[in-house]
Amino acid sequence: MKTRDLISVLVISILLLGALAYFYDKATAVDPNNHATILRQIEELQTLDAKLTRDVLLVRSGLLRYYDPINATLISFRQGLDRLRDLSPGTNHECDRILEALDSYEVNLEDFKSSNAVLRNSLMYVTTLIKEMTLDNHVELESSSANLIAGLATEIMVLQRNPSLEAYQRLNDSLNRLQTLELADLRGHAIIDSIIKHGHTILDKTRSIDQTLSDMFFRSRLRDPILTLQTQYLKQHAVHEDHAQLFRAALFVSSVLLLLLVLMVVIRLIRTTQNLQATIAELRNQKFALDEHAIVSITDPKGDITYVNDKFCQSMGYEREELIGKNHRLLKSGRHTAEFYSQLWSTILAGQVWHAEMFNRTRQGQSILLDTTIVPFLDAKGQAREYVAIRTDITARYKAEVELSAYRDRLQDLVEERTAELSASNRELESFSYSVSHDLRAPLRSIDGFSQALIDEYQGLLDEKGRDYLDRISKAAQRMGTLIDGLLVLSRVTRGDLQRQRINLSAIAEEIITTLQTSEQDRTVEVSIQPDIYVVMDSRLARLVLENLLSNAWKFSSKNAHAKIEFARNEQGEFWVGDNGVGFDTNYVNKLFKPFQRLHHTSEFEGTGIGLATVQRIVARHGGTVRVECEPGVMTRFYVSIPEQSSHTLEASIRAD
């Protein structure tokens, strides 16, 4: 994995982890314990509220005769409210409402406590007073007054138990009526005054207490704001729960993502490992292949050997232990100049690959030639940290080359020798043939001349047989002369350089036909010459070829009444001369182009037998080929192909013979 990939994976995983942490924190923000505690606390407040109500009622009914429990409950309530505020910051507003209600409740409560104390006392005392007035018989009373006073007790009791508007009214009226009562007895009067005083107190305090309690239990009661808080809190909690749910989902998703990321990394890692292993295996194979073929050594930047392969050891004749750690100059052959080595070092020190053939010395002292490539392996900074030398032992090849070179030189000399010899021999042959022809001609001329002279001058002295003999001699001599001419021609053909040029064979053919026609005017030959047949040949030799072929065609179709001669070019590029003459026996086709080989008797057709040989030789010199197709009596065609380029080789010439 590239560094860039690594960094991006790292960044993504850190981000994901951060997201995970954030989501976890948010998801677990809704603490169920906290939730339970808050609900418990709300419940506690409700319980305390209920307890307050109960205790107040107990006090009112006289069953609870001291105020400590109420005070304690109130304190607990405040304390619980504080706790709730701490636990549930989101419901601060509702807590304030409860506190407001509580403060107002407390004011009422204090009023109640004070009033209740007074009421209790007055109720108790007024009962005593009434009893004193009515039952103790100390005071003289009219029955109506007594009834009135006694009735008060009932009215007061009714007022306590069933405080209706009528009850208040009735008591008030009774007290007012009592006020009008005139008693002589001072003591009785004092008691009545007391009754009235306490009666009014009872009236006032009862009314005030009822009002207060009504306020506490109905209007400014604690139950409502507590319920509101509960509802609000539960609503908030539900919302938080939903959010937590979302975050839980997000947490899950990001965990999955992280897992996927991890998986991805792992997969990549595995793949990379596999690639690496495959690469290593391949490299190992390559190294093996290399070691099989090449001599490998590795040196450190100083030139000390750090590694050699087996082939190295084998080639150099050293054991591995003898080489490792030694400097490579151990193997210096001494056959290279100092400049050679300095060039080597400057190349590889510059981080360049050096390649050359160099000699090293084996343990046995032999010099071997190695085709050497030295590759500097650079570190990250671009400095060479080791040099790897891969060599091939080319000593054998070198030796072979040296030998080959020697042979080539020798061959060169030989060829020159032979050529000189051949040239000499050629020249000899030429002079020979020249002298032969020339020297042979002279006696030939004598033979022919003198035999002709005999015929001319002594024909009377000779008889038929004698004239015949002389005639034969003459003819033979002429024939010999022709043969010698033909030989000369043939020999000349092989001499001289070819001067190739583009020549119009059709034009030459026309000329030759014209010449032939001129020499035998009474012959009618149908001639068709394809125009504009060009070829690249020596012009002189080309003429010779056409002369030979066309004269042959002219000659061998002479027996034919409707002689036909054609000169054309076919699609393969061969130009051909064809006649409908007598042709030849195709069994003897291999003799056709040999000099002096004739397939017809001289009596039938005259000729020297060198014409086709000449053609063949000329064509061969041009690197071309000549072939023949024949159907005796019907058609005979000679095809010649001349290549465009001169691929004239000695070999080709040799083959031509």
Add this chain to the structure above:
Amino acid sequence: MWVCRQPLYSINYINLGSIHLPIPRRYALGIILLLACLPANAQYPGEPIQPLPLELELNADWVRLGEQLFHDPRLSSSGAMACANCHQLNQAGTDGMARSITNDGSPDLINTPSIFNVVFNFRQTWRGAFKTLEEQAEADLHNPRHANLSWPEILAIINSIPDYLAEFERLFADNLQAKYVLTVIAEYERSLITPNAPFDRYLRGETGAITELQREGYMLFKAYGCISCHQGINVGGNLFQRIGIFAEYKPLSGQLSKADLGLFNVSGREQDKLVFKVPSLRNVALTGPYLHSGEITSLDEVVSLMGRLQLGRAIPDKDIIRIVAFLESLTGEYRGVPLTAMDANQ
């Protein structure tokens, strides 16, 4: 109102030595009252007066330090006025004067209440302005007639006393702060309880703890209705009441002073004028002179006055004697020693 987020062993929560309760200190009273109500009630259910607990679980180190500060006159602007000047422990927690002498030598506005058993009062001071001892201590430290100090001054004074400083640092593992000072003072005040009064012992089942006279006095106390206001664990101290219900209370000077306005000074309501926190009658035999004005010097007189003003009754002498005898049985012990007072109205 303190809302704290400190660890449980902090000053703001009840710290009973090794037991740390997650309950703010200011509610200690409530807890104590509750504790007082429940098990105690089981033994003598229905009795409107409960005996004091024999001891409270408090932080002994704080109590000790608080005691030192309480008795230290250097904690005042004059340098001569300790809390204990007016709240003398050998004078039943007060100083026996109608009005104590203040900072500048003039008499205070209102009678000094006893410092004993203040932990059982539902409010502090006559007008009931404070719900916690800490609040009251702070107000008194700032009161120009009393300590007359600002917080920087207080802290400076304490900082200048190495023993105090060292002790504060030891106890609170923190730099000196106002709340720590109040904590230790309040803790000390909480420790000033006087259990084992004869009447308490009687309530606990020791029938011979009080005399016949005193028992009759208790009956009369209930019958007359004194018990309606002077009830509970502190025989009062747990509600507000007007002085002068059936007859008008007439101040000595003829006019209502600011102090006479009582709860009105706190609530501002017209109906709260002359309304005071009902005082505790514990050790009442030793804590004269009586009423908020300190104008009544004898128990007999105050009982008679109460009867007239509060009950609308004329209590005959024979009943007064008994009631007074009962009141005398309410004198408890501090640190195992029964309270005493010089010039006590016996």
